[in-house]
Amino acid sequence: MFVFSTYERLASESFPGKIENIHDSWLRGALSKLLISEENLESKIRKSDERNNIPRIPQHMAERVDFRNYYEPRIISIGPIHLPKEDLLQGKLYKDLWAAKYVQGADFHRIQEVHRMTRQNAYISMQFMYLDLLKNEKLASAYDHPPDGKMFATLALVSDGCCVLHLLEKSDNSFEAQEELEISIDKLLWMHQDLLIMDNQIPFQVLRLLCEDQERLEKCLGNFLQVHGIQTAPKLRRQNQEEQELRLIVQGDNQEEEGNESDPLHLLDYLRRALLMRDLETIHKDIRVKMRSWHLRKYRIGTIRELRAAGIRVRRHSNINSLYPTFNHGILYLPELTVDGSTAHIFLNLVAHEIWPGFRNNFAISSFIVFMSSLIDQPEDVKELRLAGVLINELANDKEVADLFNKMDTILVPETPLFAHIRDQIHVHFKSKRGKIRMLSWMGEASNTFFRSPWTIIALLAAVLGLVLTFIQTWFAIHPKSS
Structure with missing residues (x-):
């Protein structure tokens, strides 16, 4: 009762007239504690939202056994989350080498700015994360026992930032990348996959501070996109030094709403922007806005084979920069998609980024994956x-692609207007041409059954010939020719 009585006294002083008339002592104490704790709870919520420098993978996705390989770096750790893992300490040799090479041609004034920003409030959450890591004796020894979390965060941010910039700058299409980075091609590919992992990122503002030359930074980012098959890179907004410092001090690395006017959060967020470069206003202008459903759902419209049997054709979208499908006059236009060894890393980490509570967005990538997972069920769908x-399939066979999308078919997202509109368009198409669709469905089933290969065609012709000969034999048996 001592705790409750203290809360009751504080609540009576802060909120007079609120609890005096409550006779039950336990209820009066509980409500008093709730009133007093309101400010503390709001402070905790704000702090949890501000820890966006390096967000963690959502727990329900990180614990999935079949997703785990896509959320664990193999060689290199960026930031504090994966730093204590002993199997990644080998990557520190590459980090130190590449950071040293970048620092040789860097402006030491920029590195001093990173140090100053780190010691201010911009990266306060990272300081606590690095401070916890100092308890690991082996890790602290690898970094020469820094005196506190601030110094450790500064050292790690400078090392990681310079390492990432040197890696991206040398990862162009030339054949000398392996020699310049002094690494084998298989490890280089794994490192680029490591840079896709959501909680293995470095704040983008650190890269800006370390690379003052805007054109050089955009070249690094362009190389990063080209490694993953993306040719068009979004332009960065130019900002002067005073604006950059003010943004870091006041906002940290926080970006509550998506938009191309501000810098991305990190490399993964930049890749997402590159995939969504098309102007959404031109897409949504013809969409009738309906009351939004807040249920998590999948856009079930049928597989490619079912759509084809219903008379719906699939074509490649003419806009190579568009990730958004469209439906018009019985034709479903889909963006060109290359599936290779990095596709799962890109998509699953972008999904984790979009469902992270601190990032407000329209779930565009997640909705696209759910939409494609609805279309692809069997290898035959991939073939179509x-x-x-x-x-474009760069995996071993069509079955691997189908298995990949079936694995991602467990993702659930809130309904988004664009994909819900396409689903409704297809359903309206079904209703308006139900009789014709039924006939086309029968024809499609007959085509898939009897004309899917030369052998089935030969078997069909043999069966028809057998029926004709049987009919002729029966006819002459009933109507024999007179002698």
Whole structure:
């Protein structure tokens, strides 16, 4: 009762007239504690939202066994979250080497700015994370026992930032990248996959501070996109030094709403922007806004084979920069998609980025994955997309692609207007041409059954010939020719 009585006294002083008339002592104490704790709770919520420098993978996705390989770096750790893992300490040799090479040509004034910003409030959450890591004796020894979390965060941010910039700058299309980075091609590919992991990132503002030359920074970012098959890079907004410092001090690395006017959060967020470069206003202008459903759902419209049987054709979208499908006059236009060894890393980490509570967005990438997972169920669906020029398969076979999208089919997202509109368009198409669709469905089933290969065609012709000969034999048996 001592705790409750203290809360009751504080609540009576702060909120007079609120609890005096409550006779039950336990209820009066509980409400008093709730009133007094309101400010503390709001402070905790704000702090949890501000810890966005390096957000963690959402727990329900990180614990999935079949997703784990896509959320664990293999060689290199960026930031504090994966730093204590002993199997990644080998990557520190590459980090130190590449950071040293970048620092040789860097402006030491920029590095001093990173140090100053780190010691201010911009990266306060990272300071606590690095401070916890100092308890690991082996890790602290690898970094020469820094005196506190601030110095450790400064050292790690400078080392990671310079390492990432040197890696991206040398990862162009030339054949000398392996020699300049002094690494084998397989490890280099794994490192680029490590840079896609959501909680293995470095704040973008650190890269800005370390690379003052805007053109040089954009070249590094362009190389990063080209490694993953993206040719068009969004331009960065130019900002002067005073604006950059004010943004860091006041906002930290916080970006509550998506938009291309401000800098991305990190490399993964920059890749997401590159995939969503098309102007959404031109897409949504013809969409009738309906009351939004807040249920998590999947956009079930049928597989490619079911759509084809219903008379819906699939074509490749003419806009190569568009990730958004469209439906018009019975034709479903889909963006060109290359599926290779990095596709799962890109998509699953972008999904984790979009569902992170601190990032407000329209779930565009997640909705696209759910939409494509609805279209692809069997290897035959992948084959149809390949023949339509929509999908480029760089995996071993079509079954691997189908298995990948079936694995991602467990993702649930809130309904978004664009994909809900396409689903409704297809359903309206079904209703308006139900009789014709039924006939086309029968014809499609007959085509898939009897004309899917030369052998089935030969078997069909043999069966028809057998029926004709049987009919002729029966006819002459009933109507024999007179002698």
